[in-house]
Every structure is written in C-alpha cells, then in structure tokens.
Amino acid sequence: MKGIVFTEFLDMVENEFSYEVADKIIEENSLASNGAYTSVGNYDNAEMIMLITSLSKHVNTPAEQLAAHYGKYLLNRFFILFPHFFTSVSTTFDFLDTIDRHVHVEVKKLYSDAELPSFETKRISERKMQMFYRSGNPFACLAGGLIEGACEKFNEKITIKKDISADHMSATFTLTKED
Template identity: 80%
Template structure:
C-alpha cells in the first residue's frame, strides 16, 4: 500500500486527536517500518490496520467508523494534493466515473507498483448510480468514506447505501441523489 495512505492517516490523527496519540499508536505496535513512512514508499496494509485498531482503543470509537471518517478526510486531502483530478468534473457521479478510467491510470503512471482497488460504476438513472469496489485490502469502509467525501466536496445530497462483503474487500454502493 502506498505511503501516502499512511502519512495522511497519521496527519489526521495528529490534527484530530494529538501528536501524543499518533506517537502512542506507532510505539505500541511492532511495525516493520517502525512508523517511518514516506508518501511514495510501499508498506504492508496490516500496519495501517494495526494503527487504526490502536487508535480505536485509545479514543473508544469502532474501527469501521474511524476508517470511514478517514476516507472522508482523505478525499479532502486528495482535492488539495491532486486538484487536477477534480478539474474536469462537476458532480459526484462524474468524479466517481473517472476513478478507474482516469485517476488510477494517472496514479499508475507515477507509481507503477501501486496496488489499487477497482471501482466500477453503473448509472441506473440520472439520480441513481451503483459503484462496485473490489480490492485485495479490507478497506470498503474507506471507499465509502471517500464517496461521502466526494458528495460533500460537490455539495450534493446523496444517500449512500452499502453492501459490504468478503471481509471488507468488496462492496456495492448504491448512490441516490436527493431531488
């Protein structure tokens, strides 16, 4: 998993909770990386799971809730770090349609070793879309948070219904725009 996912997670922990909490969750785990992440490095996804579990214990929030909140945070950060991915789209549905065909292709050009999830979209109608998430990593809640972060970014009221399967490695999200 790319280091940017780790560096942004630790930045969120520092901003939302404290530097001390970020240090504690690193120190209390036996991390191969020793918690020294770079945004372009590659790291074992199990380390992120350990960090999130430790954070969950410290702040008494469920892991799924934290991963979901991190997805929303990460979408905001992607908008700051990679604004060109958002330049030619004007809605959540348009943006989600571009992830596999545009965003992930550009990411692969920069990081050919990146292990990216698959995001397939299917338009049901003008106001309804399905998105299919598949990954070797158990981060369907992160994907849901990213989707909801996109809804907030584009200032759209969209209900997201999720059917998570395969130990969080796949999900079907049904998005319905409010009239």
C-alpha cells in the same frame, strides 16, 4: 500500500486527536516500518489495520467508523494535493466515474508498483448510481468514506446504501441523489 495513505492518516490523527495519540498507536504496534513512512514508499497494508485498530481503542470509536472518517479526510486531502483530478468534473457521479478510468491510470503512470482497488461504476438513472469496490485490502469502509467526502465536496445530498462484504474487501455502494 502507498505511503501517502499512511502519512495522511498520521497527519489526520495528529490534527484531530493529538501528537501523543499518534505516537502511542505507532509505539504499541510491531510495525516493520517502525512508523517511519514516506509518501512514495510502499508499506504492508497490515500496518494500516494495526494503526486504525489501535486508534479505535484510544478514542473509543469503532474501527469501521474511523476508516470511513479517514476516507472523507483523505478525499479532502486529494482535492488539495491533486486538484487536476477534479477540474473536469462537477458532480459526485462524474467524479466517481473517473476513478478507474482516469485517476488510477494516472497513478499507475507515476507509481507502477501501486496496488489499487477497483471502483467500477454503473449509472442506473440520472439520480442513481452503483459503485462496486473490490480490493486485496479490507478497506471498503475507507472507500465508503471517500464517496461520502466526494458528496460533501460537490455539495450534493446523496443517500448511500452500503453492502459491505464480511471481509471488507468488496462492497456495493448504491447512491441516490436527493431532491
């Protein structure tokens, strides 16, 4: 998993909880990286699971809820760090359509070793879309948070029905635009 996912996670923890909590969740886990991440490095996804699980215990919030919250946070950060991915789209559906066909293509050009999830979309109607998430990592809740973040960023009221697999490695998100 790319280091930017880790560096942004720890920034979120520091900003929204505290530096002390960030230090605790690093210190209490046996991390191969020792919690020293660079945005371009590659790290074991198990470390992210350990960090989220530890954070869950410290802030008394379910890990799935924290992963989704982080997804929303990460979408906002991507909007700031990579604005070119958002300039040619004006709706959530349009943006979600670009993830596999544009965003991930560009990421692979920069980081050929990046292990990226699949985000396949299917337009059912003007107001309804399905997104199929598949990954070798159990981060379907984080993906759901990214979708929620996109809805907020594009200022759209969209109901999201989530069907997440037990292992969190796949999910179907059904998005319906509200009036």
